[in-house]
Amino acid sequence: MESLLQPIRQFLHCDTPREWIEAAREPENLSILLIDHLVCELKAAQSAMLLIRRYADDAASGDALLAWLKPYEDFTYRMQGDWRQLAAHERLTKAMLPKRDAPYSQELIDKMVLLIKEELHHFYQVLEIMDELGIAYENISSSRYARGMLKHVRTHEPATLIDKLICGAYIEARSCERFAALAPHVDPQLAKFYVSLLRSEARHFQDYLELAEQLAGHSIDERVRFFGEVEAQLIQSPDTEFRFHSGPV
């Protein structure tokens, strides 16, 4: 686990504060922790899908992608459908999307399709854990975290896409760092799940960074450092609500 975490810790500018871990251990925060995590998995899938749709912009691919995520969105935002049916929807494969001419776009699509599959699988796994723990899904407000980073995204292309990919990298890396920070403090079954997620997610932040670098065609170190500082500020400064990516409350 330490070898997986080392590049993540190097990338992030700070560790999760002790006070956040203390709050996460409170039994009354467990349902918020899991529900917010659940929604984060869907958002990770959605943002990867938005990135693909910029490239796979033909109608057939667009429709296939939208149909793939729709049952998950219906469940999460409209409280519609039975979550157990969602496992049957983890079915979109790379082959369902037409091949692109530009090899670079194809690489982005392949990476993002794999990422969406993984995130949707995690979404289902969180629902399974919630079911075992007797936690029912309900709508909750999102934290300031992603918004706090995305408001600094530049408004011209390709800078917008580069910045969004860097934000995505930080969100992924922080999630991994938090899984590792939480694992020793939660019940063994949940701890095992967090460690399995860490293994599956550890590569995601680098996928985003590599894509951002390729897209820029030059060093993105300065933007990475900038968002690293913004991210650390959001993680370390007092927050109003406890969430998976909140600051200390």
Ligand SMILES: [Fe+2]
């Ligand atoms: Fe995930």
Ligand SMILES: [Fe+2]
């Ligand atoms: Fe991820």
